[in-house]
Amino acid sequence: MTLNIxxxxxxxxxxxxxxxxxxxxxxxxxxxxxxxxxEVSLVLTTDEEIRKTNAEFRKIDRVTDVLSFPMLDFDTPGDFSFLEEEEDAFHPDTGELILGDIMIAVGRMREQAETYGHGEVREYAFLIAHSMLHLMGYDHMEPNEAAVMEKKQEEILEELGILRK
Incomplete structure (x- = not known):
């Protein structure tokens, strides 16, 4: 696995x-x-930079905690079987699957950790887990989708012992 930060x-x-x-x-x-x-790329940035990126790519001119930029369109979230036909989904030199990019606003992350009453490590890890699920085709536009994502995020963090405090 390659993680570019x-x-x-x-x-x-x-x-x-x-x-x-x-x-x-x-x-x-x-x-x-x-x-x-x-392969995943992670950008740790300022609130102002994420606001600009959010405005540019989503036409929402405000700060957000995290943005996800998936490189793949999954028909079914988490189903990687379609990739056998997708040669351009893999890095030509390493052969790794290029999942996409994650952008985290550090200031907003810190605010949310304080607001939710847990540590910055927990909030940081949560935002990455959340974005990874987006990169693998999950979304939370509908209540049932949100419930699936929330459950998966918590289970990923529990496996790592990164719990709410």
Whole structure:
């Protein structure tokens, strides 16, 4: 698995953000039984930069906690079987499945950790697990979809021992 991390946010995070990100990405891939080695990119950025990106790509001019940019269109979330026909879904040099990009606003992440009464590590890990599910075709536009995502996110974090405190 390749995890490319671009830390645009200039401040310190106060925890090993690379290690935690790798653990959560791997746990999400394992949880969904992804049969391929995968590549994911993670950008840690400012609230202002994520606001600009949100406005550009989603036409929503406000800060958000996380944005996900999937590279694949899944007919069925978490069903990787269609990829055998999709040569361009794999990195030409490494052969890894290119899942997509995750962008996290560190300031918003910190605010939410405080608001929800748990640590920053837990919020960070939650946002990555949430985005990984988006990269694997899940969404939360309908109540039943949201319930599925919420359950999977919690189970991924529980497996890692990253719990609400």
């Amino acid at each position: 671009d830390k645009e946010y200039l401040g310190e995070l106060g925890f090993d953000y690379e290690k935690i990100a790798k653990e959560v990405v791997e746990a999400a891939l394992d949880f969904e039984k992804c049969p391929y080695e995968a």
